[in-house]
Amino acid sequence: MSKIGVFVCHCGENISATVDCESVANTASQIEGVAFATDYKYMCSEPGQMRIKDAIREKGLDGVVVAACSPRMHEPTFRKTCAEAGLNPFLCEMSNIREHCSWVHEKSGETTDKAISLVRMLVEKVKRNKPLNPIKVPITKKALVIGGGIAGIQAALDIAGAGQKVILVERDPSIGGHMSQLSETFPTLDCSQCILTPRMVDIAQHPNITLYAYAELEKLEGFIGNFKATIRLKAKSVDHKTCTGCGACMTKCPSKKIPSEFNEGLGMRTAIYTPFPQAVPNKPIIDRVNCRYYTTGKCKVCEKICPTGAIQFDREDEFITEDIGAVVLATGFNVLKPDFFPEYGYGKYADVITGLQFERLASASGPTMGVIRRPSDGKIPQKVVFIACAGSRDPAKGIPYCSKICCMYTAKHAMLYQHKVHEGESYVFYMDIRAGGKNYEEFVRRAIEEDGAHYIRGRVARIYEKDGKMVVKGVDTLLGAQQVEIEADMVVLATAGVANGGAEDLAQKMHVSYDPYKFFAEAHPKLKPVETNTAGIYLCGACQAPKDIPDTVSMASGAAAKVIGLFSNAELTREPTIAVVNRIATHDVSTCVGCFLCETACPYQAIEHEEIKNRNGEVIKTVARVNPGLCQGCGTCVSFCRSKSIDIQGFSNEQMFAEVMSLVAEY
Amino acid sequence: MRELQDTVKALFDKGEIDLFIGYEKGTRTPRPFFVHKAEDAENLIFDAACSGNLAVYLTRKDLTGGKKTGISASYYALKSIAQLFDENQLKAENLRIFGVSEEGSVQFFDSVAAIKQHLSATPPPAKPDEDELVGKINAMTASERWKFWSDELSKCFKCYACRAACPMCYCTKCIVEVNRPQWIQPWASTLSNMEWQINRVMHLAGRCSDCGSCGTACPLGIPVHLLTHKMSETVKEHFGVSETKENVLSTFKPDDKENFIH
Ligand SMILES: Cc1cc2nc3c(=O)[nH]c(=O)nc-3n(C[C@H](O)[C@H](O)[C@H](O)COP(=O)(O)OP(=O)(O)OC[C@H]3O[C@@H](n4cnc5c(N)ncnc54)[C@H](O)[C@@H]3O)c2cc1C
Ligand code: SF4
Ligand code: SF4
Ligand code: SF4
Numbered sequence: 001m002s003k004i005g006v007f008v009c010h011c012g013e014n015i016s017a018t019v020d021c022e023s024v025a026n027t028a029s030q031i032e033g034v035a036f037a038t039d040y041k042y043m044c045s046e047p048g049q050m051r052i053k054d055a056i057r058e059k060g061l062d063g064v065v066v067a068a069c070s071p072r073m074h075e076p077t078f079r080k081t082c083a084e085a086g087l088n089p090f091l092c093e094m095s096n097i098r099e100h101c102s103w104v105h106e107k108s109g110e111t112t113d114k115a116i117s118l119v120r121m122l123v124e125k126v127k128r129n130k131p132l133n134p135i136k137v138p139i140t141k142k143a144l145v146i147g148g149g150i151a152g153i154q155a156a157l158d159i160a161g162a163g164q165k166v167i168l169v170e171r172d173p174s175i176g177g178h179m180s181q182l183s184e185t186f187p188t189l190d191c192s193q194c195i196l197t198p199r200m201v202d203i204a205q206h207p208n209i210t211l212y213a214y215a216e217l218e219k220l221e222g223f224i225g226n227f228k229a230t231i232r233l234k235a236k237s238v239d240h241k242t243c244t245g246c247g248a249c250m251t252k253c254p255s256k257k258i259p260s261e262f263n264e265g266l267g268m269r270t271a272i273y274t275p276f277p278q279a280v281p282n283k284p285i286i287d288r289v290n291c292r293y294y295t296t297g298k299c300k301v302c303e304k305i306c307p308t309g310a311i312q313f314d315r316e317d318e319f320i321t322e323d324i325g326a327v328v329l330a331t332g333f334n335v336l337k338p339d340f341f342p343e344y345g346y347g348k349y350a351d352v353i354t355g356l357q358f359e360r361l362a363s364a365s366g367p368t369m370g371v372i373r374r375p376s377d378g379k380i381p382q383k384v385v386f387i388a389c390a391g392s393r394d395p396a397k398g399i400p401y402c403s404k405i406c407c408m409y410t411a412k413h414a415m416l417y418q419h420k421v422h423e424g425e426s427y428v429f430y431m432d433i434r435a436g437g438k439n440y441e442e443f444v445r446r447a448i449e450e451d452g453a454h455y456i457r458g459r460v461a462r463i464y465e466k467d468g469k470m471v472v473k474g475v476d477t478l479l480g481a482q483q484v485e486i487e488a489d490m491v492v493l494a495t496a497g498v499a500n501g502g503a504e505d506l507a508q509k510m511h512v513s514y515d516p517y518k519f520f521a522e523a524h525p526k527l528k529p530v531e532t533n534t535a536g537i538y539l540c541g542a543c544q545a546p547k548d549i550p551d552t553v554s555m556a557s558g559a560a561a562k563v564i565g566l567f568s569n570a571e572l573t574r575e576p577t578i579a580v581v582n583r584i585a586t587h588d589v590s591t592c593v594g595c596f597l598c599e600t601a602c603p604y605q606a607i608e609h610e611e612i613k614n615r616n617g618e619v620i621k622t623v624a625r626v627n628p629g630l631c632q633g634c635g636t637c638v639s640f641c642r643s644k645s646i647d648i649q650g651f652s653n654e655q656m657f658a659e660v661m662s663l664v665a666e667y
Numbered sequence: 668m669r670e671l672q673d674t675v676k677a678l679f680d681k682g683e684i685d686l687f688i689g690y691e692k693g694t695r696t697p698r699p700f701f702v703h704k705a706e707d708a709e710n711l712i713f714d715a716a717c718s719g720n721l722a723v724y725l726t727r728k729d730l731t732g733g734k735k736t737g738i739s740a741s742y743y744a745l746k747s748i749a750q751l752f753d754e755n756q757l758k759a760e761n762l763r764i765f766g767v768s769e770e771g772s773v774q775f776f777d778s779v780a781a782i783k784q785h786l787s788a789t790p791p792p793a794k795p796d797e798d799e800l801v802g803k804i805n806a807m808t809a810s811e812r813w814k815f816w817s818d819e820l821s822k823c824f825k826c827y828a829c830r831a832a833c834p835m836c837y838c839t840k841c842i843v844e845v846n847r848p849q850w851i852q853p854w855a856s857t858l859s860n861m862e863w864q865i866n867r868v869m870h871l872a873g874r875c876s877d878c879g880s881c882g883t884a885c886p887l888g889i890p891v892h893l894l895t896h897k898m899s900e901t902v903k904e905h906f907g908v909s910e911t912k913e914n915v916l917s918t919f920k921p922d923d924k925e926n927f928i929h
Contacts, residue, residue, distance in 0.1 A: 591840040595754040601917035622755065640917050642870045643838040644845045657848035 002033035002127045005061040006119060007052055008097075009043035009068035015098050016041075018107040019115045024067065024097070027116045031123050035059050044074050049081045056085040063126035064092040067119045070099050088131035090576070090650055095122040121659040128655045132576040137629045139225035140325040141567045142167065146217055146506070149177020150549055151541025151556045152330035153199050158560030159328075160208035164567050167322055168203060169231055170213045171502075172261075174279035175200055177332050178542075181262060183362035183370070185549060186412040187443040193278060193365065200280040213281055218319060220327070220510050223604075223630040224536025225572045227324040235315040237286035238272070243310035245283045249302035250274070258290045260367075264357040266375060267367030272302050272311075277365065286311075326536050326563045329512065329520055330556065331503060333542035336391045336495040344390065344493060345463045350376040351470055352463060352491045355409055362416045372420050374490040381424065381489030384417055385472045386410045387460050388430040391496035399496050401517065403546045406494035407434045411444040413492060414453035426453045427486055429460050429474055437550070456484060463491055497546030511604065512537055519545050530559040534604070535632070538562050577650045578631040579606070579638060581624045592623040592645040598637035599624065606630035607637065668771045671739060672708045678737055679705035684763055687737040688724050690717040699724070713739055713767045720878040722747035722834035726756050737763035739773075742792055743878030745782050747834040750874055752779045753912045756837060787908075797879070797896050804893065816861070822887045823860040825853075829891050830867065832884035835874045842866055868894045873906070873915035875899050 006028040010016035021039040029037035036059045040048050043066060055061055064087065066078045071094040079089035097115040105111040141164055145156045148170030156166045168175070179185075180200075182192035203209055212231055219230040253270035260269040262276050269275075271291040272284045292299035293313060303311040335356050339347060346352045351374045353361075364370040374381045388410045392403040407430065414426040433455070435441040447453045458481075460474035469487040476482050499518035507514045512532045513521040520539050523531040530538050538559040541552040566572075581592050590612065599607040610625035624646065626637075637646050638653065647653055671689070678684045679702075689711045691700035697717045701724075702708055722744040724730055740748060745766055751757045759778065766774040766785060776782045804812060827843070830836040843851050843863060851866060852859035867881075877899040882892025905924045906915045 591838075593756075593838050595756070596912075597754065597914050597917050600913045636917075642842060643840050644842060644850070645840070653850075654848050657850070661848075 002063055003035035003059060003061050004033050004063040004065060004123055004126055005052070005055045005059065006031075006034055006037040006123065007043050007048075007055075007064065007066045007068075008037070008039035008119070009048070009066065010039065010041045011069060011098055011102075012041065015068070015102040015115075018102045018105060018111050019097060020112045021115075023112055024115050024119060028065075028067075028119050028123070031120060033127055034123060035061060043068050044077055049077075052078070052081050053085040056082065056087050061087065062091065063129060065095055065119060065122045065126055066092065067095040067097045067115065067122075070094070070096050090132035091126065091129050093122050093126050093129065095119045117663055120662045124658040124662040125655045128652070128658055129650065132649055135574045135576050135578070135628045137223075137225050137572040137574060139567065139569060139572050140227075140323045141165065142322070142324055143326045143328060143563050143567075144169065144217075144227070144229050144322065144324045145328045145330060147171075147177070147330035147332055147541070147543065148175030148203070148211070148213070149330060149332040149541060149552075150179045150196065150199075151177070151332065151543070151552045152328070153177075153196075153203055154553050154556035155328045155330055155540055155560045155563075156209055157199065157202055157206065158557050159563050160206045162560075162564040162567075164208065164564065166206075166209045167229075167231075167324070168209055168211045169215050169217060170211070171216050171331075172275065173214045173236075173273075173285045174275045174281070175203060175211065175213060176276075176278075176280070178356070179549060180276065180278075181264070181356060181359055181363075183359050183364070183366070184412070184416060186408045187437070187439040189412070189415075191364070193363075197278045197280075200278070204280045211281065214285055217506065217509065222324075223606075223627065224534075225325045225566070226629055227327060227536065228321055229324045229327075230319055230321050233318045233320065235288075235317050237288065237291075237311065237313055237315055238284055239310045239312050239315075240281060240283045242308045243283045243306075244308055245274075245281075246307065247274075247284070248305045248307065249311070250284055252301050252305045254299065254301060255290055255292050258287065263360045263367050264354065266353075266357055266360050286313075326538065326566055327510070328556075328559050328563060329506075329510070329532070329537065329539040329543055330541045330559075331500050331506065331543045333497045333519075333546055334500050336498055340391055340397070340495070341493065343462050344387070344460070344491070345465070345470075346493060349463070349465055349470060349491075350374075351381075351489065352493065355406070355413060355492055355494045358413050358492045359409075362413070362420070370420070372417055379489070380421055382421070383425045383486065383488045384414075384427070384490045384492060385460075385470070385486055385488040386414055386426065386428045386492045386494065387472075388428060388494045389459075389496075390493035392494075393431060394496075399498070399517070401545075402434065403494075403497040404434070405497060405546055405548050407432075408437075408440060408443070408548065410492075410494045411435075411447040411453070415447040415451045418447075418451040418453065427472075427488070428453055428455045429458060429472075430455060431457070431459070437548075458484070497542065500543065503543065510534065510537060512539075519543065530555055530562055536566070572629075574628070575633070577633045577648060578628055579626045579633065579635070579646050579648050581626060581646045590621070590623045590645060591643050592641075593643060594622045594624065595642075596624060598641055598646060601636050601640045602631075603634065603636060604630050604632050606632070668712055668714075670771060670773045671713055671765070671767060672711050674765065674773050674775075675702060675708040675711060675737065676705045678763060679708065683735065684737040685734040686731065687711075687739075688721050689713065689739040690719075690721075701730070711739070713769075713771055715769045717741065718879070719832070719883065720744050720747055720834050720876065720880040722751065722876075723832060723880070725751065725762075726834070726837040731761075735761050735763070737765065739765050739767045741767070741878075742786075742789060743876045744834070745776075746786060746876035747878065749779055749782045749786065750876065751834065751837075754874075783910075791877070794877075794879075794896065797893060800890065800893055801897050801900075804897075817857055819889050820860040820864060821857040822889055823855060823863070823885075824887070825855045825860065825863065826886065828884040828886060829881035832880040833871075834876070834878075834880075835871055836867075842870070864891060864894060867891075868898050869916075871895055872898055873902050873909065 008021045008025045025037045025039040042048050079092050082092040083089040095118045101115050143159050143166045145152045145168045156168045160166045185192050215233045218232040221228045249272045253272045255271035259265040260267045272286045274284050288294040360366040435444045456476050458475040458477045462473045470491050472486045476484050503518045522529045523533050540555040540559040606627045608625045611619045612621045675687050687702035690697040691710045764776045851862045875895045879892040
């Protein structure tokens, strides 16, 4: 017969104010199989824990139930206590009589009765607990960072700086992300390229970092500490080993009229190109869609020009596989593009542009060398209207959220414009000014008070063209919804930040959850902001939600710290509460019939096929096997298995059944 | 009929099969018939009355183990065979599957894909009697319906003939034999009989071919096949027919209906 000890905690008065703890202990001592029961003011305190240890040793207990707070809070504490007294920690369970009882009920006999029932359930469970040992899994100490924006760059440098190997995969021909496109950055107005490019160079030069630019994740298999990543290296048509990056090819390429992605279509590039002069890697690739040779079969000018013979037209995509221990997702965001704003005429009027395009106009390395010129005729606009919340906070457009960065960069844009066009006038239509953050409010006040940007609170209803001007019609809600009409030379839309293209696809490949807007989901909004729901996969930067550079960088360092922490262990220790497929009798038989419907049910791809063989090595049966590294113990397979051949250790069908039946027996 | 008999005979002659599962004349209705040698093939029959689902024998190791097996399959048997393949219970290399129409014409299927193709192109045979009965039960109030099934199931004495007749009930240890814990009480009583049938039907969700063999098998004439028929119709209506191995109960899709949750 079992010898179970029941330890009822008062939690100061948190429990004892509504539950008669003494009576709970007394009743518990009467339950069959309970050898000892007591109550105490603070069971988690040093003297409280001593009581548990003493009882284990003196009474020879073979199971412990601590009736106290949530196991989320103190299960590790009490399991450790038991282990110190020589009892297998998995023979200790907590009955939550605080959150599940004292906190949610008035003081009464019924409340005490409920506490007794909760204890009774756990006693019945512990009677059927088995000693378990933590699972050990080896760790491959190499991280995969996906996305080479500032988030991925920071995470890669931090992990590499801690002495661990990193593979950085970037989809575009160069790393840098959106930050490389920015002119100057709020709230200090330092030049974006000046602070970013040294870090890009660090990436290229760091001995612990392998950079695969113009590459994408093809497949991710495995589990924490033991992933296998297949990476697609897209065909560059230029052999980067022999290319010296001299750039001769780019000057001679006859296909010159391709809108530059880096300049947001405000400048042109050639078919063989690097996105911008400071690109890392600073070697060109051929854009096959626009290359004359690939489209017409004739040209090969670059091949003739190249002094090192690096052009290779017949190259195809290559695939490589890497063993990986942890993954950091840093694929960033994008801004809403044309068609979304028919009422603002974006895409119809050349002088209605996005904030990102304005960044390129204001950038010293941009298509206008930093002079603000409007796209239609190149004139310097004398009146500019900035519209904040273009798309954001508009449930009718499907984007109810705030894009967070637009208030700040719009203030920055107005400020930069005023600095560059002294006699110009700037107007900002806004809904609210959200400038939370160190020196942020001051920054916006400066734009208004020192640089004279006119802030108008209200929405813009329509923009149309009249005699070469953009007529902006809106209301000023602070002046009693008075109509306002401004004849502007250029309009800048702070378009909503949205999930990056391909985010949903990537999330599905990696089994990471995402929100309705396709931003990747963190494991807990407060306590696990850099983890995903899949162990070993972390996230940082704007792929989680739009955010500015300081937030992105802190999050990236946070994710890197998690990876470094993981890699600081020789092997991984995991709770043994995972599923197992039964092996009955001689251990070579199982009631599993190998239907593998559990395989279709498991959200973590933890079910494998195992062949049971006889002595002659012939396969008798193929059954399910749970990969202990992948299983998260969710129990989906258990509820699904018709023959009940699969069970969660520590939460078996038998244990759950006994808990429920202990209640039924009472009534 | 001749076509089927000749085909089977030829298969034996060429050594392509060791066993053929079909029907022969019975006292009242046709009964399953296991052909072990070529000359027995002439007793094979196939007509509209051949309704028992022969796919049930394909997973019986004592019968088919190590043998190259042929089978004449009705529409429902083909459905069960396709599902058994999806559940990894059959191996294509040991099987010769023939679909037989009620007029007796024989069609050979060389792959699961071919069976699925055939099934999706063939409308399921009508079930006027079942639909009428289900209609009657649907029209009942909840308490009338409860009484109807209580009365019916009070007769069940747990012979498990319904399970034995079902091609999808191939588990070596059925839930009713699991005793740690004892989910379903082993004795026969109205409540525990209901536990049994509810479990049986839920375990067949998305898998049942709707052949009705369970109802035919019941020695007490309890219309248990109406439960699976109704369940099959419900699954089809709400979740459609799965083209892959995925099962309605094991997979989640964001656009799955939830209107039946009250
Ligand atoms: C107009 C504008 C002005 C701004 N001004 C400021 C400012 O002044 N100050 C400030 O603090 N912040 C500013 N921001 C915000 C800033 O741009 C972001 O905080 C920052 O870019 C986020 O970095 P990230 O690395 O998370 O994402 P991104 O910069 O978007 O980088 C993501 C990277 O991942 C790559 N990638 C995407 N998908 C994949 C894939 N599947 N596989 C491999 N690689 C992939 C992309 O190519 C890209 O290189 C501004 C933003 C905008 C739109
Ligand atoms: S564990 Fe159960 S569900 Fe999974 S293959 Fe075995 S019998 Fe099927
Ligand atoms: S418990 Fe969950 S994660 Fe583990 S094998 Fe079962 S379904 Fe998969
Ligand atoms: S065949 Fe009929 S009597 Fe036998 S177990 Fe099934 S329902 Fe019960």
